[in-house]
Each structure stands twice: as structure tokens, then as C-alpha cells.
Amino acid sequence: MWYRTGPLAMKVNCVSPSDLSVDELSAWNAILRDVPAFRSPYLSPGWAKLVGRSRPDSTVVVFRKDDQPVGFLPVQRSTGHTALPLGGPICDYQSLIARDDVQLDARLALDELKVKRIDFTGLTDAHPCCAPHIKTQDLGMVVDVSNGWDAYVENRRAAGSSVLKRVRKKYKKMKAECTNVEFSAFTHNKDDFKTLMDWKRDQWRRTGSIDIMSKPWINQVISDSFDVSDNGFGGELFTLKADGQLVAALYALKLDKILHAWFVGYSRDYETYSPGLILFTETLKAMAESGYEQLDLGGGEYQFKQSLATQTRMAGPGFIGSSNLATYSRSLQYEVRSIVESLPLGCVRSWPAKAMRRMDIWRGMSESNSR
Structure with a gap:
């Protein structure tokens, strides 16, 4: 055509x-x-x-x-x-x-x-x-380590961020109080991968979030990504262990020398040490030493992402449509969302955005038989 x-x-x-x-x-x-x-x-x-x-x-x-x-x-x-x-x-x-x-x-x-x-x-x-x-502009947080670990540390210092210093203290404390503390980069331990996925599902249940892995096709995509190697595309696992057990794990998608953090979780028994932050900083150091360029932390206004990131990436929800009722309906949703977000309504301001995101998750999980 x-x-x-x-x-x-x-x-x-x-x-x-x-x-x-x-x-x-x-x-x-x-x-x-x-x-x-x-x-x-x-x-x-x-x-x-x-x-x-x-x-x-x-x-x-x-x-x-x-x-x-x-x-x-x-x-x-x-x-x-x-x-x-x-x-x-x-x-x-x-x-x-x-x-x-x-x-x-x-x-x-x-x-x-x-x-x-x-x-x-x-x-x-x-x-x-x-x-x-793009109807609502969000920011993805990106960490650039292409100039090496020392350059990244200096970047954070110059930006006024003390996150690396704080994490070093936490890591030192953890090593002093726990046995066999070990960080592993670019590992493919399937038992650790399964534990991480179990942590995520437990987290979603506890927080009332949608369990996306309840859909077999999503579970299969995630599982298959762990073993795939396709022209620089695949998955990489990073783990932190102590006392003979998994303490924290990060699973990232890979494209050549770019990583995108996909799933991260940790044992609540060790949360006093901030194991997630320890894991991220050790991952970034391992990436820099292995010639990787960036770790994309994705979107979300989380303090830890802002403290680690060196740059941002524009991304947000939106749509492309012709002149029809379906397009008008979606436009109206974004207009209502924009109006509510501009009003002094406290936490109510975020309700339309949360409702749209939740609906998009359900729609994305659904399966169609059409080709």
C-alpha cells in the first residue's frame, strides 16, 4: 500500500x-x-x-x-x-x-x-x-559511566551528591557485621534470577500493585530474556550476597554497551544496610571497569535515581490517532488529567494519572487473537 x-x-x-x-x-x-x-x-x-x-x-x-x-x-x-x-x-x-x-x-x-x-x-x-x-513529559534517569569510574565519582562530587560516600559507609558496615559478603557482576545464576522474580511478585502483592507476571506471556518474555543473545541484545544479572544467601539482585536488559535496569529487589532482612543502593553502585563500578557506557534507571521520581543519574531522557505517555471518536476520547482523558493536576487538590491531583497508568497496564497485559 x-x-x-x-x-x-x-x-x-x-x-x-x-x-x-x-x-x-x-x-x-x-x-x-x-x-x-x-x-x-x-x-x-x-x-x-x-x-x-x-x-x-x-x-x-x-x-x-x-x-x-x-x-x-x-x-x-x-x-x-x-x-x-x-x-x-x-x-x-x-x-x-x-x-x-x-x-x-x-x-x-x-x-x-x-x-x-x-x-x-x-x-x-x-x-x-x-x-x-507526547502528552505528558516524564524523565528517564540515566547514569553515564563511559569515561570510567573515577570520572563518575568526580561527577557526583561536583554535583553536590554525597550518595556514593554514604553507600561506601553502609557497605563497610555490612562487611563488618555479615559474613561472606560478595558482589557478582554479569552472572547467570538461574536460582538467583528466580529468587528476584519471587521478590518482585511478593512486593506487588504487599503493595497492592498489579502482578504483571500473572500473565503467562509476560512471564515467558521475562524468562526467555535471561537466556537470549541476539546481536548484542540480552539480559544481565547482578547480585549481592551475605551470610550465604542472596541479599539484593538487579536484572537489566542489554543492548551492546547499554544497560537498562528492569527488575531490582532485596531481602527485607538486610534493609538497614541499604542493599539496593550498594548493589547499584557496585553495578555501576563493574560496568565502568568492563567498558559499558550507560545504565538507564528508567522513569519515576525516586530520590535514589536522581542521586545517581548524570543525565535525563525525555519520555512520556501519548498517542497517535486519526480524526475519530477513539482519538477524541483519549484526548479528553489527557485534558481532564491536565486540569486536575493544575488544581490545588493535594494527593487528589495524581489520581487521574494513576488511573490512566493502571488502565494502560491492564490493557497492555491483555492478549488479542488478531494479527
Whole structure:
């Protein structure tokens, strides 16, 4: 199907992640390699193929110019009129993936997908065509260790952050009071991985959060990621142990020399030592020593993220839609949210945003039989 936008002629078609051609994979990986803003595991073909193995409705919209692939948009079906980010509630970042000088109109994907609207939960501004569709701007926290550990320590000192100093004291105290304290980087211990996942599910139950692993397809994606190795894409586990048991664990997705913190947990028996912070700082040191460049901590206004991060990344919820009732309904939701957030209503101001996020999680978890 051919669409024309001004002087441009684009061919847009949908492809299952498993059916991406060699040329399409090569073009996609070239964009990730050459454009730093796209260097995230969630924006890689490895992520698309990983999710595609567990969701039959996984789709990549491919944009072609002069019969060459120039843009990619990974999605999954939600309802008959809406598409969602590929990976739903376990995908932190989304974007239309193309070089800046490639002019694309993401709305061209709507007809090919046969949907009225494409919703996003963490749309980045990595491509100029995405920025206008971000309705609420959030920030992802990123730690840059590309210049080495000493340079990072100096960066935090110059920024006025004492987090590393505090953590060193906690770690020293832990080593003095516990036996066999050991940090392990880039490990693939399946028992530790399982313990971390059990911690997360217990945490969700205790806090009344949605247990996303209750969905078999999500559980499968997470499990498969631990063993996958696909053109620099995969998973890495970091652990902190003491007294012969696991104290804290961090599981991150990887794309070449970029890591994205995905799941982190710790034993509540050791929380007095701040084991999570110890784990993060030791992970960053190990990354710097191994030639890794960045650890993306994701979004969320958490103090520990702000104290560790050296830079931010723009990402936020939004949507792309044509002129129809489904688009108008979504626009109205964001307008109501904006109005409530501008009023002096205390904690009530956050209710619409929380309600929309919770609904997006449920929608992202749901499965569709459509292709």
C-alpha cells in the first residue's frame, strides 16, 4: 500500500518480528548504531523478536522509501481500534525508529494496522515526529559511566551528591557485621534470577500493585530474556550476597554497551544496610571497569535515581490517532488529567494519572487473537 505525504512516497507494511528480513534487520541495527538517542534495548529488533515469540499479535510497521527500509514502529494489538507498545507494561521506552533526516508521518501506520489509534506509555522524543505526540513529559534517569569510574565519582562530587560516600559507609558496615559478603557482576545464576522474580511478585502483592507476571506471556518474555543473545541484545544479572544467601539482585536488559535496569529487589532482612543502593553502585563500578557506557534507571521520581543519574531522557505517555471518536476520547482523558493536576487538590491531583497508568497496564497485559 502506498501513501503520499507532499513530495515523499512511502510504502508501509506490517511484518511479524520473526519475519523481518536481513535487509530490514540490517537497516534497523544501523539506525541504533548511528543515532545515540535510539540506543535502548526496548528499541531494538532483539526486543521485538523476544516479545514476538510469546505474543502472536506482535507487529512491526516498516516504512520504506525507494524500496529501502527507513523506519520501524513495533506494536501489539489491544482492541479492534487500538494498538499499544510492543511488550505493553514491561516496555519502558517506545519510538518511531528512523534517522532524523527521514520525514515520516506515524499516522500512516494506522490504516496498515487497521486501527484508529496507537497509544504509548513511554514515547521518547528520539525522532522529531514523535515529540508532538507526547502528552505528558516524564524523565528517564540515566547514569553515564563511559569515561570510567573515577570520572563518575568526580561527577557526583561536583554535583553536590554525597550518595556514593554514604553507600561506601553502609557497605563497610555490612562487611563488618555479615559474613561472606560478595558482589557478582554479569552472572547467570538461574536460582538467583528466580529468587528476584519471587521478590518482585511478593512486593506487588504487599503493595497492592498489579502482578504483571500473572500473565503467562509476560512471564515467558521475562524468562526467555535471561537466556537470549541476539546481536548484542540480552539480559544481565547482578547480585549481592551475605551470610550465604542472596541479599539484593538487579536484572537489566542489554543492548551492546547499554544497560537498562528492569527488575531490582532485596531481602527485607538486610534493609538497614541499604542493599539496593550498594548493589547499584557496585553495578555501576563493574560496568565502568568492563567498558559499558550507560545504565538507564528508567522513569519515576525516586530520590535514589536522581542521586545517581548524570543525565535525563525525555519520555512520556501519548498517542497517535486519526480524526475519530477513539482519538477524541483519549484526548479528553489527557485534558481532564491536565486540569486536575493544575488544581490545588493535594494527593487528589495524581489520581487521574494513576488511573490512566493502571488502565494502560491492564490493557497492555491483555492478549488479542488478531494479527
